[in-house]
Amino acid sequence: xxxxxxxxxxxxxxxxxxxxxxxxxxxxxxxxxxxxxxxxxxxxxxxxxxxxxxxxxxxxxxxxxxxxxxxxxxxxxxxxxxxxxxxxxxxxxxxxxxxxxxxxxxxxxxxxxxxxxxxxxxxxxxxxxxxxxxxxxxxxxxxxxxxxxxxxxxxxxxxxxxxxxxxxxxxxxxxxxxxxxxxxxxxxxxxxxxxxxxxxxxxxxxxxxxxxxxxxxxxxxxxxxxxxxxxxxxxxxxxxxxxxxxxxxxxxxxxxxxxxxxxxxxxxxxxxxxxxxxxxxxxxxxxxxxxxxxxxxxxxxxxxxxxxxxxxxxxxxxxxxxxxxxx
Amino acid sequence: xxxxxxxxxxxxxxxxxxxxxxxxxxxxxxxxxxxxxxxxxxxxxxxxxxxxxxxxxxxxxxxxxxxxxxxxxxxxxxxxxxxxxxxxxxxxxxxxxxxxxxxxxxxxxxxxxxxxxxxxxxxxxxxxxxxxxxxxxxxxxxxxxxxxxxxxxxxxxxxxxxxxxxxxxxxxxxxxxxxxxxxxxxxxxxxxxxxxxxxxxxxxxxxxxxxxxxxxxxxxxxxxxxxxxxxxxxxxxxxxxxxxxxxxxxxxxxxxxxxxxxxxxxxxxxxxxxxxxxxxxxxxxxxxxxxxxxxxxxxxxxxxxxxxxxxxxxxxxxxxxxxxxxx
DNA sequence: ATATTATGTGTAACCGGTTACACATCAGGG
DNA sequence: CCCTGATGTGTAACCGGTTACACATAATAT
Numbered sequence: 001x002x003x004x005x006x007x008x009x010x011x012x013x014x015x016x017x018x019x020x021x022x023x024x025x026x027x028x029x030x031x032x033x034x035x036x037x038x039x040x041x042x043x044x045x046x047x048x049x050x051x052x053x054x055x056x057x058x059x060x061x062x063x064x065x066x067x068x069x070x071x072x073x074x075x076x077x078x079x080x081x082x083x084x085x086x087x088x089x090x091x092x093x094x095x096x097x098x099x100x101x102x103x104x105x106x107x108x109x110x111x112x113x114x115x116x117x118x119x120x121x122x123x124x125x126x127x128x129x130x131x132x133x134x135x136x137x138x139x140x141x142x143x144x145x146x147x148x149x150x151x152x153x154x155x156x157x158x159x160x161x162x163x164x165x166x167x168x169x170x171x172x173x174x175x176x177x178x179x180x181x182x183x184x185x186x187x188x189x190x191x192x193x194x195x196x197x198x199x200x201x202x203x204x205x206x207x208x209x210x211x212x213x214x215x216x217x218x219x220x221x222x223x224x225x226x227x228x229x230x231x232x233x234x235x236x237x238x239x240x241x242x243x244x245x246x247x248x249x250x251x252x253x254x255x256x257x258x259x260x261x262x263x264x265x266x267x268x269x270x271x272x273x274x275x276x277x278x279x280x281x282x283x284x285x286x287x288x289x290x291x292x293x294x295x296x297x298x299x300x301x302x303x304x305x306x307x308x309x310x311x312x313x314x315x316x317x318x319x320x321x322x323x324x325x326x327x
Numbered sequence: 328x329x330x331x332x333x334x335x336x337x338x339x340x341x342x343x344x345x346x347x348x349x350x351x352x353x354x355x356x357x358x359x360x361x362x363x364x365x366x367x368x369x370x371x372x373x374x375x376x377x378x379x380x381x382x383x384x385x386x387x388x389x390x391x392x393x394x395x396x397x398x399x400x401x402x403x404x405x406x407x408x409x410x411x412x413x414x415x416x417x418x419x420x421x422x423x424x425x426x427x428x429x430x431x432x433x434x435x436x437x438x439x440x441x442x443x444x445x446x447x448x449x450x451x452x453x454x455x456x457x458x459x460x461x462x463x464x465x466x467x468x469x470x471x472x473x474x475x476x477x478x479x480x481x482x483x484x485x486x487x488x489x490x491x492x493x494x495x496x497x498x499x500x501x502x503x504x505x506x507x508x509x510x511x512x513x514x515x516x517x518x519x520x521x522x523x524x525x526x527x528x529x530x531x532x533x534x535x536x537x538x539x540x541x542x543x544x545x546x547x548x549x550x551x552x553x554x555x556x557x558x559x560x561x562x563x564x565x566x567x568x569x570x571x572x573x574x575x576x577x578x579x580x581x582x583x584x585x586x587x588x589x590x591x592x593x594x595x596x597x598x599x600x601x602x603x604x605x606x607x608x609x610x611x612x613x614x615x616x617x618x619x620x621x622x623x624x625x626x627x628x629x630x631x632x633x634x635x636x637x638x639x640x641x642x643x644x645x646x647x648x649x650x651x652x653x654x
Numbered sequence: 655a656t657a658t659t660a661t662g663t664g665t666a667a668c669c670g671g672t673t674a675c676a677c678a679t680c681a682g683g684g
Numbered sequence: 685c686c687c688t689g690a691t692g693t694g695t696a697a698c699c700g701g702t703t704a705c706a707c708a709t710a711a712t713a714t
Contacts, residue, residue, distance in 0.1 A: 001670090003669090003670055003671080004670065004671060004672095005670080005671095013693075013694085014693065014694045014695075015670090015671080015672090015694090015695095016672080016673075016693070016694060016695080016696095017692085017693060017694075019671070019672055019673080020672095020673090020692095020693090023672080025672090025673085026673085026691095026692085026693095027690085027691050027692050027693080028691095028692075028693090029691080029692060029693085032692080032693080046440060047440075047670090047671075048381075048440060048669090048670050048671065049440055049441055049671095050377060050380045050381050050386075050440075050441060050442060050669090050670080050671090051381055051669070051670035051671035051672090051699090052670080052671055052672075053377045053671090053699095054375075054377050054378055054381055054669090054670080054671070054672095054698095054699045054700065054701085055670095055671065055672050055673085055698070055699040055700095056671090056672070056699090057699080059377075064421070068406065069396070069402045069405050069406050069409075070402045070403050070406045070596075072399075072402075072596075074402070075396045075397045075399075075401070075402045076397050078396050078421060079395065079396050079397045079423060082396075082421055082422070082423050083423070091420055091437065091438070091441075092420065092421045093418055093419065093420055093421070094391070094405060094409055094419045094420070094421045095409070096406060096409050096410070110418065111418070113373060113374075113375060113376055113377075114376055114377060114418075115377060214596075214599065214600055215599075240600075243600040244600075246600075246602065247600065247602055250602040250603075269397075269399075269541075270597045270600060272541065272542075273541055273567075273570040273571075273573075273574065273597060273601065274600065274601060274602070275573065275574055275577040275601070275602060276577075328700090330699090330700055330701080331700065331701060331702095332700080332701095340663075340664085341663065341664045341665075342664090342665095342700090342701080342702090343663070343664060343665080343666095343702080343703075344662085344663060344664075346701070346702055346703080347662095347663090347702095347703090350702080352702090352703085353661095353662085353663095353703085354660080354661050354662045354663080355661095355662075355663090356661080356662060356663085359662080359663080374700090374701075375699090375700050375701065376701095377699090377700080377701090378669090378699070378700035378701035378702090379700080379701055379702075380669095380701090381668095381669045381670065381671085381699090381700080381701070381702090382668070382669040382670095382700095382701065382702050382703085383669090383701090383702070384669080
């Protein structure tokens with residue numbers, strides 16, 4: 001392996017000059033620059049990032065902390081983070097936290113020892129001391145941490161308004177809202193959006209809490225549908241729940257979208273594969289990941305961040321679980 | 328930050344002794360050990376992995392190279408890799424290659440500079456020189472690389488036999504096999520398994536190549552179903568294709584499973600959410616990832632590897648796209 | 655009793671970079 | 685012409701560990 005010393009020798013200068021040239025720090029004469037360039041080329045020299053890290057106390061690692069990559073929401077996010085990171089020369093470390101504060105803490109400590117450049121975090125524990133005192137750039141995804149930590153999320157409230165209106169415009173008179181877990185900020189924002197839209201109408205509605213879990217949602221919806229057969233619209237605050245609702249409709253024998261219309265939230269790929277295709281409020285998950293990564297890198301590189309809250313717009317995707325709009 | 332020197336001073340020994348004690352290399356007296364333990368405890372000393380890496384030329388990073396984490400097959404794999412890696416004290420770097428040899432090469436080179444401990448790779452380019460000459464432990468996933476590189480994969484052939492027999496036992500007389508891309512080993516193994524099983528029967532069949540892509544598969548199946556309305560069974564060599572087939576059936580107006588039975592391959596979570604639920608040959612993806620990681624770590628730690636080819640069994644999961652078995 | 659070997663420890667070189675500091679040269683200002 | 689600041693470069697310390705080597709002592713072998 002060729003080292004900076006080899007380069008210095010070949011170029012006839014000192015290692016300091018080589019280092020200065022490579023890092024564009026301090027003065028280097030045109031002559032010296034040329035000699036170093038030639039030597040680097042000839043020796044195929046590549047800087048050793050570990051040695052550099054050791055004294056700069058910096059690295060180009062980015063930690064991506066999320067509950068579970070297996071959850072259909074996260075792969076696309078991870079993909080975006082990795083793509084953007086790559087363009088900027090950063091490498092992504094994957095951390096599945098299972099929402100466990102201890103695990104999160106561990107990842108943070110372990111990676112800080114490696115001089116990690118920063119973290120992108122999806123967590124509910126964002127006010128935990130290991131974040132507040134992490135002393136390393138952090139960007140929160142999807143769920144706000146605290147004021148000091150920039151956050152990227154979808155416009156959940158507005159999305160929920162759009163989703164609700166979609167059902168309203170299509171003639172639903174009795175809407176079931178499947179709200180997500182109360183400890184999740186996005187779920188709460190969606191709930192607010194739903195309430196805002198529904199209360200501006202004269203339509204009957206009911207709210208039931210349901211985890212973002214297929215089989216559980218299915219059961220909950222089956223029960224609701226049996227209890228109240230007049231339900232003609234379901235707004236689920238996640239696609240997985242919506243898929244559960246769709247399945248429930250099919251087992252109960254309700255025809256979608258004729259007897260019952262369903263709107264989901266998330267826009268995961270699976271929605272398209274269902275029959276009928278799932279109408280949903282799609283988040284631009286890729287964009288969220290990309291924005292978060294750019295914001296993080298800005299922070300890392302000490303550039304000013306213009307805002308501390310980034311909202312990515314959502315989009316209503318109409319597919320087969322809803323009918324055409326009433327005139 | 329407390330360093331090994333601080334510990335040495337506090338314990339009244341030299342840094343060499345501290346290092347020896349911490350690494351369990353060389354002789355250390357009970358007395359010295361005690362003193363060091365106490366000092367470590369008191370100073371909350373934690374070894375700096377970067378400094379260590381610099382002279383051992385080793386790290387505890389594992390690179391996970393896969394085509395695209397967004398592909399529903401991979402998140403669970405990644406999860407398994409990360410879980411096992413964590414238990415052994417390794418950290419996982421995520422690399423999306425898009426099957427691009429240049430990107431793969433880049434990841435390998437970039438990470439080798441960081442003294443990465445090893446790679447887990449899913450790729451078709453496994454015979455490329457950057458793998459053969461990587462000079463770093465590698466385990467191939469799902470697709471064989473070359474003889475020197477241990478491989479973990481599902482028993483694709485046998486799975487295909489199981490899937491085909493499932494259709495046969497349920498009375499199909501005209502089966503459409505959606506075979507995957509010819510450049511994929513697993514797809515070829517599944518094809519072989521299908522051929523083996525179908526040729527032992529007197530059932531009519533047809534083979535059509537279809538990418539592992541939802542919309543494309545849907546179109547291909549729609550066309551096939553229109554061309555030959557007597558098709559009463561489809562075996563798709565991926566769940567995504569099977570989902571496309573199911574959708575095609577629904578647009579064409581074929582009732583599943585009464586008019587048409589469908590079996591997929593993979594066992595991704597989405598299969599359960601479809602209506603009817605997808606009967607499929609499920610791979611134990613988590614297990615594949617876990618095995619691969621353990622094999623890799625064995626290699627890294629210079630332990631003997633007993634085999635160079637690990638096959639993880641598959642399982643037939645019967646759901647709603649198939650009928651009950653004929654007596 | 656002496657030769658070996660095992661046990662135990664410290665010094666200092668080394669991993670491959672970065673950077674503080676000292677020093678030299680040169681141009682422009684007063 | 686001298687002073688000052690900008691330009692340019694090298695030496696050596698440093699980042700925080702590991703480890704070869706030298707050396708000392710205790711235990712065992714001969």
